[in-house]
Amino acid sequence: MLTNRITEIFGVEHPIVQGGMQWIGRAELVSAVANAGALGMLTALTQPTPRDLRTEIARCRDMTDKPFGVNLTVLPSIRPMPHMEYAEAIVESGITIVETAGSNPAPFMPLFDAAGVKVIHKCTSVRHAIKAQQVGVAAVSVDGFECAGHPGEDDVPNLVLIPAARAALDIPIVASGGIGTGRGLAAALMLGAEGVNMGTRFMCTVEAPLHDNVKRAMVEATELQTDLIMRPLRNTARVARNSVSTEIIRILDGGGVFEDVRELVAGARGRTVYETGDVEAGIWTAGLVVGLIDDIPTCAELVSRMVAEAEALICGAVAMIAAPV
């Protein structure tokens, strides 16, 4: 058993988190992660309105009696979202775990604190993690350069980012980005994290609500098949490489502006990929860890084998130290 402050604070069996994932973080996946003893996050903004989010939370509760949380991502978007109304829907639904991401969680903390919600803030730098600790979050999830989605602009991989965060913080850290195996879990614990957050790896599970073609493309992909788009606009996103991602890079590297790529980056096109299985229909999110994915397990299989592998590796390392030479 791997138990620590993360399992204690969030009331889960294993120190493994399924981070928010736009279009994917729905009740089917989150309840499967929860039933596997890990911490799943519904993705608030996947639901078109705060009212739909309340319904999705209730649907998830019908599928599990284990703890789960909700991700609230606050990023500039083509269609502005009523983030505070989503936050109110979360609290009024009785959710006690929230993953915030995208910007400083301070505006939401009075609401969450008053309701006894434990916040895990996802960020991409030590300075943002320190800021989150100052505003009272329970834990931080630190996303390294390897991660799917928004790695920030500092380009610091987890081998350096996690120990740097560990040295600067008192609250527990969850390592995020590039993790998909027990080896990654064991390494993250050694680097100073008390858990791991995974997006890409949970996307490629039986219960993840996306077309099988996309899962099969992930199994076939190597670690060389992601792109960093939107770099010149300082809004970098790591996505699966396809004809759309390469076109966006070509336009922006050639001096294009956001308006020139607006239609290509539209979230609705990404959603089409997951729904139809046409992996060239739009941009879709995936991290470097696709190179380590070679099957489509259930969430329960994935979590139990990761924990077993990590425990065996840690015990092996201890035995190596203890063994007489």
Ligand SMILES: Cc1cc2nc3c(=O)[nH]c(=O)nc-3n(C[C@H](O)[C@H](O)[C@H](O)COP(=O)(O)O)c2cc1C
């Ligand atoms: C398909 C997909 C969609 C994502 N959408 C969001 C999101 O809406 N909000 C968010 O905070 N993180 C989002 N992420 C990031 C994940 O929560 C997590 O931080 C990241 O995937 C960790 O890196 P990994 O993919 O290497 O495990 C997304 C990731 C994926 C793969």
